[in-house]
Amino acid sequence: MNTAAIQTRGLTRRYREVLAVDGLDLTVERGEIYGFLGLNGAGKTTTIRMLLGMIHPTAGSAAVLGEPVRRGGRGPWDRVGYLVESPAPYPGLTVAENLWAAARLRGVRDAAAERAIERLGLTPYASRKARALSQGNRQRLGLALALFHEPELVILDEPANGLDPAGVVDVRELLQSLATEHSVTVLMSSHILAEVDRLATRIGVIHQGRLIEELSADEMERRRAVRLVVEARDPEGARRSLKEAGFDPQPNGKGLALREPRAVERPDDVAAALVASGHAPTRLAVEQEDLEAHFLRLTASASGRPAPGADVATPGLRDAS
Amino acid sequence: MTGFVAALRVEALKARRSVVPLVTALAFSIAPLVGGLFMYILADPERARSMGLIGQKAQIAGGGSDWPAFFGFLAQAATVGGFVLFAFVVAWVFGREFSDGTVRYLLALPTSRAAIIAAKLVVVSVWCAALTALITLLGFAVGAALSLPGWSAGAAWQGLAHIWLGAGLTLLIVTPLALLAGVGRGYLAPLGFAMLALILAQVVGATGRGAYFPWSIPALYAQVAGSADGGVTAISFAIVAVTGAAGIAGTFAWWLYADFSR
Numbered sequence: 026m027n028t029a030a031i032q033t034r035g036l037t038r039r040y041r042e043v044l045a046v047d048g049l050d051l052t053v054e055r056g057e058i059y060g061f062l063g064l065n066g067a068g069k070t071t072t073i074r075m076l077l078g079m080i081h082p083t084a085g086s087a088a089v090l091g092e093p094v095r096r097g098g099r100g101p102w103d104r105v106g107y108l109v110e111s112p113a114p115y116p117g118l119t120v121a122e123n124l125w126a127a128a129r130l131r132g133v134r135d136a137a138a139e140r141a142i143e144r145l146g147l148t149p150y151a152s153r154k155a156r157a158l159s160q161g162n163r164q165r166l167g168l169a170l171a172l173f174h175e176p177e178l179v180i181l182d183e184p185a186n187g188l189d190p191a192g193v194v195d196v197r198e199l200l201q202s203l204a205t206e207h208s209v210t211v212l213m214s215s216h217i218l219a220e221v222d223r224l225a226t227r228i229g230v231i232h233q234g235r236l237i238e239e240l241s242a243d244e245m246e247r248r249r250a251v252r253l254v255v256e257a258r259d260p261e262g263a264r265r266s267l268k269e270a271g272f273d274p275q276p277n278g279k280g281l282a283l284r285e286p287r288a289v290e291r292p293d294d295v296a297a298a299l300v301a302s303g304h305a306p307t308r309l310a311v312e313q314e315d316l317e318a319h320f321l322r323l324t325a326s327a328s329g330r331p332a333p334g335a336d337v338a339t340p341g342l343r344d345a346s
Numbered sequence: 347m348t349g350f351v352a353a354l355r356v357e358a359l360k361a362r363r364s365v366v367p368l369v370t371a372l373a374f375s376i377a378p379l380v381g382g383l384f385m386y387i388l389a390d391p392e393r394a395r396s397m398g399l400i401g402q403k404a405q406i407a408g409g410g411s412d413w414p415a416f417f418g419f420l421a422q423a424a425t426v427g428g429f430v431l432f433a434f435v436v437a438w439v440f441g442r443e444f445s446d447g448t449v450r451y452l453l454a455l456p457t458s459r460a461a462i463i464a465a466k467l468v469v470v471s472v473w474c475a476a477l478t479a480l481i482t483l484l485g486f487a488v489g490a491a492l493s494l495p496g497w498s499a500g501a502a503w504q505g506l507a508h509i510w511l512g513a514g515l516t517l518l519i520v521t522p523l524a525l526l527a528g529v530g531r532g533y534l535a536p537l538g539f540a541m542l543a544l545i546l547a548q549v550v551g552a553t554g555r556g557a558y559f560p561w562s563i564p565a566l567y568a569q570v571a572g573s574a575d576g577g578v579t580a581i582s583f584a585i586v587a588v589t590g591a592a593g594i595a596g597t598f599a600w601w602l603y604a605d606f607s608r
Contacts, residue, residue: 096602099456100454102455110450117360129457130352131455132349170451
């Protein structure tokens with residue numbers, strides 16, 4: 026079977042005046058971990074709900090695991106697991122009963138539910154009512170409900186929400202093992218961009234209902250803005266000397282930033298120019314923006330406003346020197 | 347309907363694990379006990395007069411102190427009190443999915459939405475039948491304990507028929523509340539409508555057109571059951587049946603075609 030796990034064509038959803046999703050063409054290939062990014066209200070959850078048949082599109086179409094998502098249709102739901110927004114297990118049922126109920130509705134054996142309890146570290150809480158669970162354990166239960174039936178496609182909205190650092194690592198490893206060992210396709214939206222950065226094999230950025238960028242992890246690596254950060258005891262003097270040497274230094278916090286390729290590719294020339302003018306650098310580093318900075322720059326540019334922290338910019342960059 | 351039995355087992359588990367069935371049972375148990383108290387008071391008119399307000403109320407509610415009067419009281423409890431409790435049951439079974447946010451787990455499953463709705467309706471019906479059985483059995487026990495006069499097999503069958511037919515009519519007029527739970531995404535819309543319907547039933551009843559207003563008909567039936575000048579006709583029963591069918595069909599259609607954006 027070589028059909029895409031998810032394919033949308035011109036998927037559109039309008040709520041009166043608001044165009045929540047605007048002609049979305051999205052393709053998620055099988056086995057991918059697709060990071061679906063967007064600001065609040067960008068259209069992520071509406072898209073996810075349309076993919077799951079919970080909301081009907083105003084126009085366009087969606088197919089999941091090769092089957093069209095239709096109003097009242099049966100769909101491929103036995104092969105799909107999902108966590109939409111926050112987990113909402115039945116509060117009066119225990120962890121085990123919530124999974125038992127889900128197993129009945131999915132026509133899956135109880136053993137699968139028991140395995141999921143163990144896999145998600147919920148064994149000590151199996152007899153606890155869902156209403157008494159901590160936020161992190163509710164999230165684990167939400168993930169168990171999404172994954173226990175060993176789906177081919179998992180759609181997760183904020184999978185790391187509310188998890189402690191150990192939980193974040195557990196979920197990352199779990200999703201990685203599902204994708205690499207079991208060829209499970211994962212579509213995940215997340216606000217924890219560092220997690221998406223670590224996990225995703227492809228990233229799509231949705232803004233104001235439109236997919237404004239879609240690229241593989243390798244492309245992402247190449248496209249990230251790189252710059253040379255320079256600090257000196259006399260920043261003004263250093264700026265003048267670099268200008269005289271033909272560079273274009275920009276203020277960057279306490280120091281300067283140079284974005285032109287000849288500075289980024291040959292930082293030794295910059296250092297030599299500074300030393301020659303008597304403004305030896307106290308710090309010289311090539312920094313690459315992380316996904317967060319890239320995302321903020323992209324969404325700000327799409328909105329026609331400057332990226333937050335655009336000229337301070339040290340946060341969100343990682344040292345690539 | 348794919349997965350109906352599975353959906354029924356799940357709905358039964360949700361109901362079993364809730365305190366709401368117990369609360370509704372306790373609330374409905376009050377009816378035969380209060381009815382028994384009225385019968386006890388009315389059995390001795392001197393005592394009824396010395397009781398002041400409660401004596402007057404009891405006079406209004408019953409009139410006599412025998413099995414037919416007690417069955418009449420229970421039939422009214424099954425329709426008027428039953429309407430409030432059955433509405434609560436429907437609001438809980440359907441509305442809680444929205445109020446608790448659990449509805450999202452019911453929408454993209456191999457078990458069809460139709461099977462889930464059918465299972466919910468069966469649970470509501472069984473639950474309401476159990477509540478009716480409870481007041482029937484308690485009623486027999488209370489009546490026997492009071493040694494009410496006027497017992498006969500015919501009176502008992504007639505009493506049972508009024509209680510159960512009244513409860514059945516009431517169940518039919520609460521089905522639109524299942525639709526309202528979906529449209530209003532929670533408990534509030536169906537419970538608000540139930541209160542409004544109760545008020546309207548009083549108003550419409552006062553104008554003499556209660557036999558044509560679905561939410562007046564069961565209570566009117568219980569009130570006049572057995573009397574010659576009923577007012578409740580075959581058309582009234584048809585109106586209740588159509589209301590029930592519309593409620594069920596509307597609920598199925600809404601779940602199959604509505605947007606679940608929350």
